[in-house]
Amino acid sequence: ATVRSLLYPLWDAGWQVGHATRSPKDAVAAARADLVAATSLLSARFVAGERELFEELERRRARWLELKRKTVVRRILSALRDRHDSGDRAGWMLAPDLKEDAGGLRDVHTLGWLRAIHPATPAEVDLDGPVNVLLAVREILHELFGRKRDLCRMDIQPRVAAALQTDADELMRRVHGAARIIEYGVQRATLNVTEGLLGGPRRSGSAVRLEGGAALYDGTIDLPNGADVTDPAT
Numbered sequence: 615a616t617v618r619s620l621l622y623p624l625w626d627a628g629w630q631v632g633h634a635t636r637s638p639k640d641a642v643a644a645a646r647a648d649l650v651a652a653t654s655l656l657s658a659r660f661v662a663g664e665r666e667l668f669e670e671l672e673r674r675r676a677r678w679l680e681l682k683r684k685t686v687v688r689r690i691l692s693a694l695r696d697r698h699d700s701g702d703r704a705g706w707m708l709a710p711d712l713k714e715d716a717g718g719l720r721d722v723h724t725l726g727w728l729r730a731i732h733p734a735t736p737a738e739v740d741l742d743g744p745v746n747v748l749l750a751v752r753e754i755l756h757e758l759f760g761r762k763r764d765l766c767r768m769d770i771q772p773r774v775a776a777a778l779q780t781d782a783d784e785l786m787r788r789v790h791g792a793a794r795i796i797e798y799g800v801q802r803a804t805l806n807v808t809e810g811l812l813g814g815p816r817r818s819g820s821a822v823r824l825e826g827g828a829a830l831y832d833g834t835i836d837l838p839n840g841a842d843v844t845d846p847a848t
Contacts, residue, residue: 638671642674652689656726657726658671709765712751712765721796736802743792745796750778
């Protein structure tokens with residue numbers, strides 16, 4: 615009854631709210647079997663209610679991660695790769711999906727989940743500015759359509775730009791720049807997690823030799839010691 619009293623007004627107001635009612639023990643059990651439940655647990659925060667109950671949830675979550683840390687990281691990274699392989703890159707698309715494309719907000723969520731598991735996950739790139747750019751555009755899209763909307767179609771871009779007091783070309787320059795920074799930053803972070811927590815990336819075994827002794831391994835350029843990178847063309 616308490617959950618219904620919270621959810622029904624939110625639904626009536628047009629919000630999309632997922633929900634589940636579980637004990638702390640059942641919440642961790644669901645996380646073992648389902649990645650969505652696992653990432654929800656990683657993002658859990660106390661809002662209201664019995665603090666002692668939430669603290670029990672935190673203890674059970676900590677024990678689960680202590681035992682299954684690497685397994686959960688591999689599941690998250692696998693889902694990230696699958697989404698990137700089947701989707702587009704927001705930093706290069708004329709009509710990007712601000713959430714699910716590579717370089718979108720889901721990539722930032724993924725980084726947050728990894729940090730919840732492995733707090734030492736570094737942030738080599740400041741993503742606050744790029745994230746705010748995508749959030750601002752996404753909020754305008756939601757306002758214009760009156761519902762959840764993540765695809766920034768070309769025909770709607772002038773209206774979004776006007777709402778942000780700019781023009782469509784400048785809007786997309788900002789969006790593409792933000793998405794490319796996010797994509798790069800998350801790639802660097804996931805590579806560091808893979809090397810630091812999992813003992814190195816799983817290589818395909820294939821390599822392409824480049825000029826000057828460099829090599830390309832699974833999308834990563836390996837430079838020899840003392841390589842001169844002042845001129846990228848060489």
